[in-house]
Amino acid sequence: MKHVCVIGAGVVGSATAMALAREGFQVTLVDAADRPGQGASRANGAQLSYSYVEPLATPAALRQLPGWLLSRDSPLSWQPRWQLSHWCWLAAFIRACTQARVQQTTEALLRLSFLSRDVLARWQREAPAEQPLGVQVRQAGKLVIHRDAGKRDAAQRQVAWQARFGCRQRVLDAEACRRQEPALAHDRAPIAFGIWTPDEAVTDAQQLSQALATASGARWRMDTRVAGFVQRDGRVHALRCVDAGRPDREREIEADAFVVSAGPGAAALLQPLGVQLPIEPIKGYSVSLQVANAARAPQVSVTDAARKLVYARLGERVRIAGFAELRGADLRIDPRRIQAMLQAATDTFPGAFQTGDPEPWAGLRPSTPSSRPLIGATRIGGLWLNTGHGALGLTLACGSAWLLSQLMQDRTPSIDAAPFSLAG
Template sequence: MHVLVLGAGLSGVTTAWYLAHAGFDVSVVDRRDAAGLETSYANGGQISVSHPEPWANPSAPWTALRWLGRDDAPLRLKLRADPAQWRWLLGFLGECLPHRTRRNTEAIAALAVRSAAALRALREETGIAYDHLERGILHLFFEPQAYRRACEKLPLLTAHGITARACGPAECVEVEPALAAVRERLAGALYAPDDESGDAFRFTQALAERAKAKGVTFHFNTSISRFVHHGGLVTGIEVADEVGRIGLLKADAYVLCLGSYGTQLAARLGERLPIYPVKGYSVTVPVRDAAAAPSVSITDESRRIVCSRLGGRLRVAGTAELDGFDTTPHPHRCQPLLDWLEARFPGAAETGEAQFWAGLRPATPSNVPLIGKSRMVNLWYNTGHGTLGWTLACGSASALADLMSGRPPPVHEFPFLRGALGH
């Protein structure tokens, strides 16, 4: 069976890989001239199994109110006359109810655990290099109350098979000596030793090369403009090449992995995907002093900022803006990330050589991705991974390949695989 994967980001390339592995004949279409050039390009680098709780949780509305109007606030909301934005926000508020948060956390945790195992197996099988480190993630807290609340959630992580432990300030510095400069200010941390970090873009490119070697065809510089369909069946996709020549690509089945851009195409089929772009920023800087730069990946929970060591570079990422499809990396939004780095790890990096970047997280209100079949007979989804697209990539793609091969993963482990699509 010939499957056309739409999009060559983390979701599309991993989908192509696992489908090819399962014996499908696979092609991939993307408007860019290589894989991984949009949201998967410069993310925070974390494989964060230890953070399954979605942004939509009971404390989120109050936290958002507290941040309102602050220039360095991790969250920024620019209200627009855009029904999709309002629908998404209402959906987000609904997902903040305690029972919804519990259900979403369980779904994400199950998928994240599967995903981490799949990533390890893929690494062993392919030997691909992407500046990955297996040194864990330290979730830092600078307020005692927030630290206490986080410690109360440890049993929940353990129940999902996720290893994490509470560390006082001294143990934090033992785990990551580069934290010595902020030791006095730390309330404590949760340390997840099995978590990893790595460069998602290098990974996506390397896996695309392996997929090509396995027989997957890539159509780059090819923009998808619409689905052609008849009687509930997708019969092709209309595409344009770089000089605007229109063509039609056909397959037996299609998988939509278009990040934040899938919603408009799906809407023309009558499918309303609950995905809205949530803009985030990152800065990438060369390491100046290796001893002062962390190699354990860091999440500063007080500022919602993450930091990962990627070979000779440090990547700092964060912020969430709801402001449509603008991807400009505004310097005034990137600067707080650099200031954070200098404050937490003084002298670690060549901040004068920082590269600024912004990308659009394809976010569902619940942060639970859409994995499964659409209402069309031969159209599938693997999209909407929001804040965790790198963490969940391999698990989602392998689960989709199982579904398409008629081997659905156990429903009690992955109830959302059917439920999230609303049918």
């Protein structure tokens, strides 16, 4: 049985362990945290947005970029770093902001997202009765509300275009939005129109990470920091690791193949090998609020397109997430961001939440310039990638994992892998 070591136990790495184990591989799962799902998966937006995979790099984003960067309260902020890789990433991002590239990337990501939806459903369905997957995935549907009526024609065109690839979406007027989500009846800002997608779902990414890692039967090596790789004859043969309890003692983990799913740390990890990954850490924020008034809290997933915020109902809590900051690996929480989310939640759903203990969180999304993840082999023998999913890690995790498991067995998958290669 071939032994594969997966580096990174977030939702992508844990899904990779699951996919490989189902194909008969022996799997070791390595992470610096004490349990799976503690990095970018810990408290992200919780939305499985299968029909909302348009890349961050678009012509509209490029036009808005100067205004965003000059505004203190913009949903996007940037702090220049004097590193060549940072400026190369920005240049590639700008090159990706063409309509042709956006359509190509969106089509490829839609294929991968629908695959991901089907793979997760299959794993849930085929889990043994005595050992269910143990995580709730709720098909809540998603309502994107728009405040600007001038954007309706463009939104209608996007809905019509995405219908060609299997997306089921409807454009709603303001009153229909409130019928779909009655809690919006109390919204203090006007709604111009909305887009309803019934197939979208919600789940807690941290819980899903732990459930997949457990169900995989992988051997866990938590509290383990990867210090480097051992190479011989052009192949990777082992990881050099340091245990949290013994920082002065290095040990090795040998395997037949290694998969890097280390989130924003993947680029630095592979740089000593001469593998340059086009990944930037983009910081996002979230707060998790207890529901105070169920009648005023949303049941469906809601995205406020104007404020760039998402709302996902997780039992008696609501996860609110948003913002994008290109500031390197800085994980400090800006209190202005948290206050902006709390104010938006109060304005959109007044009286719905307990805001006294908001559970603030920030995480780093490993983002490529085009928003296409890196899935497949590197030029170094035995070294594979499944990383760079940006804000779509939760949505794309299971499909990416299945795709990689097929590529690692020299199989031609039913989905075209080319858009997700390092070259892409």
